Amino acid sequence: MSLFGDDLTKAWQPIPLPGAQLRWIPQWLELDEADALLADLRESIPWETHRIRIFGREVDSPRLSCWIGDADASYVYSRTRFEPHPWNATLMTLRQRVEAACAVRFNSVLANLYRDGQDAMGWHSDAEPELGEQPVIASLSLGAERRFRLRQRTSAGGRREAYGITLPHGSLLCMAGDTQRRYQHDLPRTRAVTGARLNLTFRWIHPRDA
Ligand SMILES: O=C(O)CCC(=O)C(=O)O
Numbered sequence: 001m002s003l004f005g006d007d008l009t010k011a012w013q014p015i016p017l018p019g020a021q022l023r024w025i026p027q028w029l030e031l032d033e034a035d036a037l038l039a040d041l042r043e044s045i046p047w048e049t050h051r052i053r054i055f056g057r058e059v060d061s062p063r064l065s066c067w068i069g070d071a072d073a074s075y076v077y078s079r080t081r082f083e084p085h086p087w088n089a090t091l092m093t094l095r096q097r098v099e100a101a102c103a104v105r106f107n108s109v110l111a112n113l114y115r116d117g118q119d120a121m122g123w124h125s126d127a128e129p130e131l132g133e134q135p136v137i138a139s140l141s142l143g144a145e146r147r148f149r150l151r152q153r154t155s156a157g158g159r160r161e162a163y164g165i166t167l168p169h170g171s172l173l174c175m176a177g178d179t180q181r182r183y184q185h186d187l188p189r190t191r192a193v194t195g196a197r198l199n200l201t202f203r204w205i206h207p208r209d210a
């Protein structure tokens, strides 16, 4: 490997946000590769409508989702336990590439399909106990560009840090350290977008003690 052999467009770029640990590679996948993955995964993932609890009421989440992972990586999301679907060949290969890029291991992935700009995800942090204290979460975006926002959960001296980033087709974002503990994130609705966006968040779920 030559010193300059690695394509510099594939290098991690830090996102400066106080108390968080965020970095991203805007064009992690080549365009044709990202196109092919989007087409493949839209078809091959068994999409479901998950039920979520909002203010004590159970409603359909405004997107399609699928939880995929190793057999022992069951997961509680919005107070519902999900047994993971098995990895397909495409996702298995992709997991290895994301692991190599992030230099950590992942045993599960939450796939979300935002069919158009009306599909969204509300403010939350991925801070379930199964994820551990300082989870590393890698987020791969395919398809329509959408706004991803972060806001501080509590403000120290009045001002609450906030940050927004548009995630393009083929981008890889990594959240680590205290990002989940200190920040929430969301994917707001938008009238500007009509195309679909597919997002994969790779995670490490600590298997439950039997
Ligand atoms: O779609 C996204 O970019 C965010 C997804 C997300 O926050 C999650 O899956 O927990």
Ligand SMILES: [Fe+2]
Residues within 6 Å of the ligand: 124, 125, 126, 185
């Ligand atoms: Fe999240």
